[in-house]
Amino acid sequence: MRLPTATATPLEAARAQLATALGTPVVPLGAGDALQTAGPDPYAAERPAATVHLSSRAVLLGPWGHPGAGGGCGHCLAIRWQRLRSRSEREALELGFDPDGATAWPVLTDYALDAVRAARAALAPRPLPPGEPARVTRIDLNTLALATFPLLPEPLCPHCVRPAPASAERARMRLTPSPRTAGHRTRPLASFPLPENALANPVCGALGSRTELNPVSTTTAPVSGSHFVRGYAGLNDVTWSGQASRYETSRRLAFLEGLERYAGTHARRGLQPVRGSYHDLLRAHGERQVLHPADCGLYAEATYREDPLLSPFDPDREIPWLWGHSLGQDHPVLVPARLAHYGAGERADNFVFECSNGCATGGTLTEAILFGLLELIERDAFLVAWYGRTRPARIDLDSCRDPAIRTALDRAELLGYEVRAFDTRADLPVPVITGLAVRRDGGPGYLSFGAAAALDAESAVDSALSEVLTYIPHLPYQVGERLAELRAMARDHTRVEHLKDHAQLYGLPEMAEHAQHFLAPAAAVPLADAFADWEAVRPRTGDLLDDLHALRDALATAGHDVIAVDQTTPEQAAIGLHTVATLVPGLLPLDFGHRRQRAPLMPRLHRLAGTTDLNPAPHPFP
16 A cells, blocks of 8 residues: 655545545546556556545545456546546646646545445445446545446456457458348347446546537437547547437437447457558568558648658558458458558558548448448549539439428528539449538528438438538538638638538638539439439348448449458447448548548549549538
């Protein structure tokens, strides 16, 4: 047991005081980096077995309920607690700064010590039923209020998890039939037992501290959450949300998206990446089993010269790789880890900044890969239409039968927007719809884009319009708040640097000149006529595996392979979810930041656009 010294901080002194009062080890929270980003955690040896934890504001008791049963340890709790801290707290802990806030805290009064003793005595003998997650009880040192939350084991805990070497055999995917039983999905949304209280709570939430609903939205019933993720460019605020017509549905969609992003930002499967240079791996495995990053696109040479966060790809430099599976060749293939997990990375492999393109979740691997492919096809088609300035066929929305589409149009009309939909397919037959809302009075928030791809054309329309309607209630205000900044971007496109810049820039009426291929008058085509070619060839077996094979074969005909990397986390596997990163080398990738665009340099765009006179303006994809 550590003893306080004459120069001990108030937290260390209170920790020793509490340990003496309880007669048990106590570890502090906020005095060391439990993620071990800045360096060794001075309490690393004691954290796993600890069941009493002290922060400047509270005492945490637990994990309790599953002693020694793999339900998570004290280090799991410390990691999840630290991830929920504010940006300033995390920067101080993880970058090695000396903390200078709350310097006189905590204060352990006699009442507080009595409360901790009583709570600990009450919780000690309480086992939980099998299958229930362990619990953590928080005692607020200011109010003495008690609150208990479930804790999920942390897949990156160095005590609980011993990473195993990744291997080609582990990555091999044997896809199984996946009958559609819920629309275009294998299972109803409500059938997944989401541990919602463990995913969002203020002590150890896996995805964040809370969810928030937006009661002022007039088009959808949004629910969202967020958490900070440390990546190669520092701490990033990762937001997850659900947009449906009911808050209950939106909340479940938000958690599913949150889990998908949790799986996509960092590898959490307990597998060590393969390390080596491209040339070394090429000699060891052959060309068929190693993906060259250039096949997925690289930036312009000027971008690498001018951007201090980027370096050109070096085929002789050692970088981390992950094993994926080629659906076209039916064998494992090594993929640069940077292309599979967009929140991770190191200086050696900073040749591209990926995003969540092609990451998708489903009830089976088949379903997840299918929906990942649909997202890649959607974004590729949008970029071909945008940069190539092709005039897509406009869809007659009155020909749609789904009443939800009519409702969406009515909601947009109440906000002063006309909504249009376009068939933006390039050379692939699957339906791709781009939605566009145009503010009728020409004011701020003028244009709002959205897109979707689906096996059913009407479903694609519905999804694209839902995305558009998500943004239009807020877009005029967002533009008003950043008016001077956005106008500077309109004059100098290199100022477009972040995801939000792209969509908000087209809230400026003066940017409409770059979107004339969508705004020019055009006769509307009935939906059934526009997609009659797809309806004639689409699979109708009701099995998503057949649908996936149809997309795979269509991509192969266009000259592209399909590669899937399993991202599924233990939290997802426990409830029957699968998440994958799908890659289709050669398709146009979606990037954010006008100087960090790969699509304009790729052969596919120039071949399909048939011109070198590409749209010079930033894309408006939200």
